[in-house]
Amino acid sequence: MPTSIPKQELMMSGHAACAGCGAVLAMRYVLKALGEKTVVSVPASCWAVIPGNYPAEVLKVPMVYTPFAATGASISGIREGLDIEGKEDYNVVGFAGDGGTADIGLQALSAAMERGHNVFYIMYDNEAYMNTGIQRSGSTPFGAWTTTTPIGKDRTFKKEKKKVVADIMMAQGVPYVATASVAFPEDLIRKVKNAKEIKGPKFIQILSPCPPGWYHNSEDTIKVSRLAVETRVFPLYEYMNGKFNLYKTNKFVPVEEYLKIQGRFAHLKEDEIKEIQNFVNERWEILLKKEGN
Amino acid sequence: MKAQNVTREIMTGNEAVATGVKLARVKFISAYPITPQTAIVEKLAEMVSNNKINARFIEVESEHSAMASTMTSEMTGIRSFTASSSHGVLYMHEMLHWVAGSRLPVLMAVVNRAIGPPWNIWADQTDSITQRDTGWMQVYCESNQEAMDSILLGYKVAENKNVMLPIMSMQDAFTLSHTSEPVIIRDESDAYDYIGDLNLPFSIDLKNPLGYGSLMPPDGPFMELKKDMRDSMYRAIEVVKEETKKFNEKFNADFPGLIENFMMEDADYALITMGSMSSTGKYTVRKLREKGMKVGLIRILFYRPFPAEEILKSIKGLKGLGVLDRSITFGQRGAVYEDVVTSLYNKTDIPIKNYVIGLGGRDIRVKDYEKMYEGLMEGEDSMEWINVGGK
Numbered sequence: 001m002p003t004s005i006p007k008q009e010l011m012m013s014g015h016a017a018c019a020g021c022g023a024v025l026a027m028r029y030v031l032k033a034l035g036e037k038t039v040v041s042v043p044a045s046c047w048a049v050i051p052g053n054y055p056a057e058v059l060k061v062p063m064v065y066t067p068f069a070a071t072g073a074s075i076s077g078i079r080e081g082l083d084i085e086g087k088e089d090y091n092v093v094g095f096a097g098d099g100g101t102a103d104i105g106l107q108a109l110s111a112a113m114e115r116g117h118n119v120f121y122i123m124y125d126n127e128a129y130m131n132t133g134i135q136r137s138g139s140t141p142f143g144a145w146t147t148t149t150p151i152g153k154d155r156t157f158k159k160e161k162k163k164v165v166a167d168i169m170m171a172q173g174v175p176y177v178a179t180a181s182v183a184f185p186e187d188l189i190r191k192v193k194n195a196k197e198i199k200g201p202k203f204i205q206i207l208s209p210c211p212p213g214w215y216h217n218s219e220d221t222i223k224v225s226r227l228a229v230e231t232r233v234f235p236l237y238e239y240m241n242g243k244f245n246l247y248k249t250n251k252f253v254p255v256e257e258y259l260k261i262q263g264r265f266a267h268l269k270e271d272e273i274k275e276i277q278n279f280v281n282e283r284w285e286i287l288l289k290k291e292g293n
Numbered sequence: 294m295k296a297q298n299v300t301r302e303i304m305t306g307n308e309a310v311a312t313g314v315k316l317a318r319v320k321f322i323s324a325y326p327i328t329p330q331t332a333i334v335e336k337l338a339e340m341v342s343n344n345k346i347n348a349r350f351i352e353v354e355s356e357h358s359a360m361a362s363t364m365t366s367e368m369t370g371i372r373s374f375t376a377s378s379s380h381g382v383l384y385m386h387e388m389l390h391w392v393a394g395s396r397l398p399v400l401m402a403v404v405n406r407a408i409g410p411p412w413n414i415w416a417d418q419t420d421s422i423t424q425r426d427t428g429w430m431q432v433y434c435e436s437n438q439e440a441m442d443s444i445l446l447g448y449k450v451a452e453n454k455n456v457m458l459p460i461m462s463m464q465d466a467f468t469l470s471h472t473s474e475p476v477i478i479r480d481e482s483d484a485y486d487y488i489g490d491l492n493l494p495f496s497i498d499l500k501n502p503l504g505y506g507s508l509m510p511p512d513g514p515f516m517e518l519k520k521d522m523r524d525s526m527y528r529a530i531e532v533v534k535e536e537t538k539k540f541n542e543k544f545n546a547d548f549p550g551l552i553e554n555f556m557m558e559d560a561d562y563a564l565i566t567m568g569s570m571s572s573t574g575k576y577t578v579r580k581l582r583e584k585g586m587k588v589g590l591i592r593i594l595f596y597r598p599f600p601a602e603e604i605l606k607s608i609k610g611l612k613g614l615g616v617l618d619r620s621i622t623f624g625q626r627g628a629v630y631e632d633v634v635t636s637l638y639n640k641t642d643i644p645i646k647n648y649v650i651g652l653g654g655r656d657i658r659v660k661d662y663e664k665m666y667e668g669l670m671e672g673e674d675s676m677e678w679i680n681v682g683g684k
Contacts, residue, residue: 065506077362081369111354
């Protein structure tokens with residue numbers, strides 16, 4: 001069956017990412033959707049090392065590396081500079097991890113979106129600081145093991161719920177907000193293209209599994225991504241022109257299906273899994289209501 | 294000499310900086326408000342709003358973002374500007390390194406203000422002195438005229454292909470920033486003729502996609518790049534000299550350049566100063582000269598690159614030298630003092646005293662200067678705090 005995925009490759013082979021890296025697929029699909037008239041800005045993150053050591057580059061578009069907190073401001077400056085030069089048709093993309101987005105970069109992100117620059121901000125969400133070796137971020141979900149939320153005697157796995165930056169962006173009134181998954185590349189590319197139609201700030205959060213950080217087999221990245229959507233742990237939605245659309249899963253899949261293939265959740269007890277199921281159910285109801293409004 | 298149409302206006306230091314930015318045909322301005330710098334960007338926002346400058350202005354949510362967006366705008370090949378003070382300068386510290394390391398000839402105006410706690414909004418150079426190792430050139434102004442001229446000259450030096458380093462131009466809080474004095478407005482077409490357009494050799498280009506700041510391992514040219522920054526900084530000394538000469542010829546101006554020597558020809562004792570405090574120093578020199586004391590003053594304009602050779606030439610024949618630090622370094626002597634002493638190491642026998650003065654806007658009086666000059670005659674090389682603790 002032919003797919004709608006563009007054939008053009010703007011990401012070359014030979015990158016330095018781990019096998020099964022979701023963040024690599026996220027970049028590849030985003031660039032396929034945007035084409036070559038694109039400038040990418042990355043903060044400190046896995047994507048700052050994935051291209052490999054100087055002078056290697058893995059993208060066929062310019063790539064600006066910045067300090068951790070700078071993505072929002074970086075894309076603002078690139079956008080304004082290009083516009084002054086009359087290059088308004090170039091896409092300017094911030095491509096940051098969840099630490100660089102939900103935590104240290106949130107202020108710059110929120111401000112860039114508020115100022116209304118014509119930019120894309122892609123959050124590749126691998127749910128922890130993976131480049132520094134799996135430390136909790138604001139985007140790490142309840143129940144997850146990380147090196148700073150170790151299990152130990154006191155079972156100090158992450159006790160706080162995931163901060164969903166896409167929800168914050170919607171609350172802030174960003175003109176285009178979506179969540180996407182590397183297991184649904186056609187949907188991901190469609191969303192990036194929809195976003196492109198809007199002149200203004202665009203925010204897309206892409207769940208990007210991390211085999212060494214989530215302790216799942218590297219060949220299971222797509223499976224894990226798909227289960228995240230099917231179990232409603234990571235609902236896919238699109239918010240555009242004031243309208244909210246939620247992708248409805250066909251059948252009920254318990255969260256356990258998603259959790260059990262990842263080592264980061266291996267320590268969870270039955271009541272804790274039930275708690276996660278309750279969180280997921282509650283959030284799903286909230287999103288359904290949001291769609292109804 | 295051909296007659297020039299000279300336009301003079303009474304303006305504050307902040308207005309002089311904004312006028313300099315206009316003359317330099319800056320196209321992008323990004324800033325965050327902080328006292329006492331705010332009036333610079335207010336003035337620029339007003340100019341943009343009234344089409345008096347062909348630039349875009351954005352007010353961002355922090356100084357870190359101000360410097361980050363100024364950096365990336367410059368990367369696209371657009372001459373960019375920001376301004377800050379005090380804690381704002383400290384907040385962008387990380388980005389200052391990044392801009393210099395990216396070899397982007399950005400200019401930032403800094404209104405020197407104290408660092409808390411306790412809160413203090415008055416003149417003190419600790420904010421910019423502590424940025425001395427970021428790879429930025431630094432020029433300290435004594436007058437509103439210099440505050441304006443250093444913008445044009447600053448971009449010209451920074452964008453020189455042998456330099457390609459950012460520059461910050463300093464003026465003291467309130468003494469200059471909010472005080473009006475006559476300023477000669479440089480002719481706009483002469484200014485454009487002098488500075489031209491930015492021609493960045495590595496601007497963001499889709500036809501030649503590059504990585505800007507990618508990962509470099511220990512055996513990559515990381516250390517070589519840092520050495521090149523240092524070499525370029527030293528090369529900037531000659532560039533400042535050349536460009537100052539050109540600037541003065543073009544505008545019939547008298548910008549001093551790296552340093553200014555005041556009544557140094559036959560001086561026995563001299564003080565080294567930076568910024569607006571130099572004016573009171575010069576007044577005191579004249580006063581003491583009337584009494585027959587052979588004193589002089591060396592004013593440092595460019596603190597980075599440090600004008601070691603020029604200072605060495607200036608101190609020939611002195612019996613005593615004092616260095617004033619309007620900033621605080623804990624656990625060691627003042628920053629300017631250390632640089633002077635390092636520059637003169639093994640090249641002079643004269644005693645060099647260090648004076649800490651004027652922190653947090655503390656008044657620097659004629660009697661303080663008199664005391665400092667008298668102190669030099671004791672032949673010591675001690676460190677002394679002036680006008681502190683009621684003394």
